[in-house]
Amino acid sequence: MAEIATLNINGKSYELPIIEGTENEKAIDISKLRSETGLITIDPGFKNTGSTKSSITFLDGEKGILSYRGYPIDQLAEKSTFLEVSYLIIYGELPTEEQLADFTRRVQRRSLVHEDIKKILHSFPSNAHPMGVLSSLVTSFTAFYPGSLDPNRSAEAVDLSIVRILAKFPTLAAWTYNNQIGRQANYPDNRLDYIANFIKMMFAVPSEEYKVDPVVADALNKLLILHAEHEQNCSTSTVRLVGSSHASLYSSISAGISALWGPLHGGANQAVIEMLENIRKDGGGSKKYLEKAKDKNDPFRLMGFGHRVYKNFDPRAKIIKKAAHGVLKKLGVQDPVLEIASELEKAALEDQYFVDRKLYPNVDFYSGVIYRALGIPTEMFTVMFAMGRLPGWIAQWKEMRENNEPIGRPRQIYTGYNTRDYVEPSKR
Numbered sequence: 001m002a003e004i005a006t007l008n009i010n011g012k013s014y015e016l017p018i019i020e021g022t023e024n025e026k027a028i029d030i031s032k033l034r035s036e037t038g039l040i041t042i043d044p045g046f047k048n049t050g051s052t053k054s055s056i057t058f059l060d061g062e063k064g065i066l067s068y069r070g071y072p073i074d075q076l077a078e079k080s081t082f083l084e085v086s087y088l089i090i091y092g093e094l095p096t097e098e099q100l101a102d103f104t105r106r107v108q109r110r111s112l113v114h115e116d117i118k119k120i121l122h123s124f125p126s127n128a129h130p131m132g133v134l135s136s137l138v139t140s141f142t143a144f145y146p147g148s149l150d151p152n153r154s155a156e157a158v159d160l161s162i163v164r165i166l167a168k169f170p171t172l173a174a175w176t177y178n179n180q181i182g183r184q185a186n187y188p189d190n191r192l193d194y195i196a197n198f199i200k201m202m203f204a205v206p207s208e209e210y211k212v213d214p215v216v217a218d219a220l221n222k223l224l225i226l227h228a229e230h231e232q233n234c235s236t237s238t239v240r241l242v243g244s245s246h247a248s249l250y251s252s253i254s255a256g257i258s259a260l261w262g263p264l265h266g267g268a269n270q271a272v273i274e275m276l277e278n279i280r281k282d283g284g285g286s287k288k289y290l291e292k293a294k295d296k297n298d299p300f301r302l303m304g305f306g307h308r309v310y311k312n313f314d315p316r317a318k319i320i321k322k323a324a325h326g327v328l329k330k331l332g333v334q335d336p337v338l339e340i341a342s343e344l345e346k347a348a349l350e351d352q353y354f355v356d357r358k359l360y361p362n363v364d365f366y367s368g369v370i371y372r373a374l375g376i377p378t379e380m381f382t383v384m385f386a387m388g389r390l391p392g393w394i395a396q397w398k399e400m401r402e403n404n405e406p407i408g409r410p411r412q413i414y415t416g417y418n419t420r421d422y423v424e425p426s427k428r
Contacts, residue, residue: 050232120136161250195224226316226367235266273381320370348360
């Protein structure tokens with residue numbers, strides 16, 4: 001028998017169905033609340049509101065569980081590749097060997113970017129933030145591929161847009177970086193896999209021999225997989241909301257990039273490095289800053305520890321911690337900021353205050369350390385996050401459109417002036 005929640009309003013009862021997901025998550029269905037009662041709910045930030053049903057990602061913050069399409073994140077990070085995980089997230093199943101080979105070929109063939117997009121890129125000031133540049137370049141795809149604007153396109157046409165954005169995004173990201181530092185852009189090398197190709201475009205000096213370090217490639221592969229999807233977060237919800245108006249995939253992803261740009265969302269790993277830089281300028285001393293973090297009256301906040309969703313531990317952090325230490329060891333980077341990060345990590349894991357509160361280093365802490373070790377500037381950190389999150393945004397947009405979900409339209413409670421008459425300027 002289906003469970004029912006009863007809502008009593010002024011002596012009248014209303015029955016609200018309770019729905020249950022495949023992992024026993026439960027929700028009160030209030031979709032008819034306004035039509036039946038004339039009332040709405042207030043939930044600032046939508047912290048307790050489910051906006052959709054989705055079969056893509058399961059996340060249990062209390063138990064530290066994250067899975068894509070039912071596959072545990074640790075298995076995927078250990079055994080899979082970013083392109084294979086992208087296929088899984090977007091199309092619902094792990095590909096066969098033949099399907100993966102075909103998907104890889106299709107992505108490789110479309111990695112080149114129209115030369116006129118490079119003209120747009122070069123029109124930005126060299127100090128423009130790369131996330132603003134990237135968002136603009138992605139939305140420009142609607143001009144270069146106007147067929148993407150048709151909301152009634154065939155499944156094959158939609159699939160072409162999906163492959164196109166997956167293929168060209170690393171090129172745009174690498175070109176944005178090289179434009180910022182005043183270096184000639186590298187073109188894609190389709191003899192390489194997705195990750196190695198991106199690394200070469202980022203760091204190779206044109207016309208010079210460049211060899212991709214497999215340890216670096218493996219760490220970046222894991223990072224992108226760990227960031228590939230994370231349920232209905234701010235940027236993903238933005239992609240779905242924009243897409244609900246039947247905006248194109250490119251426009252929706254451009255909006256997601258802008259949402260991710262915010263320091264409360266995708267900028268967390270950048271904030272970690274900035275915090276470590278400030279500690280270095282103050283002479284180091286990780287223990288001093290741990291004590292400051294414990295002091296409720298001290299404005300200092302320890303960035304990269306704990307998580308607003310994961311109340312136990314961040315399952316992604318356990319995976320990337322090993323990769324971070326592997327990168328530091330392989331590259332032999334001598335960086336006082338990274339040394340402070342290691343000291344801070346060790347001290348916090350041994351400090352009872354942090355242990356009791358489960359304030360462990362999260363994925364942002366370790367990803368910031370890896371990007372720093374690779375020589376990626378802090379302003380590019382969020383671009384790396386966006387490249388990882390791309391398949392999740394695509395999958396959520398695709399799922400919403402295939403389910404024919406209605407246009408998003410949150411409600412509000414008005415708290416402004418009551419009706420008042422217009423007064424001429426001279427009499428105000």
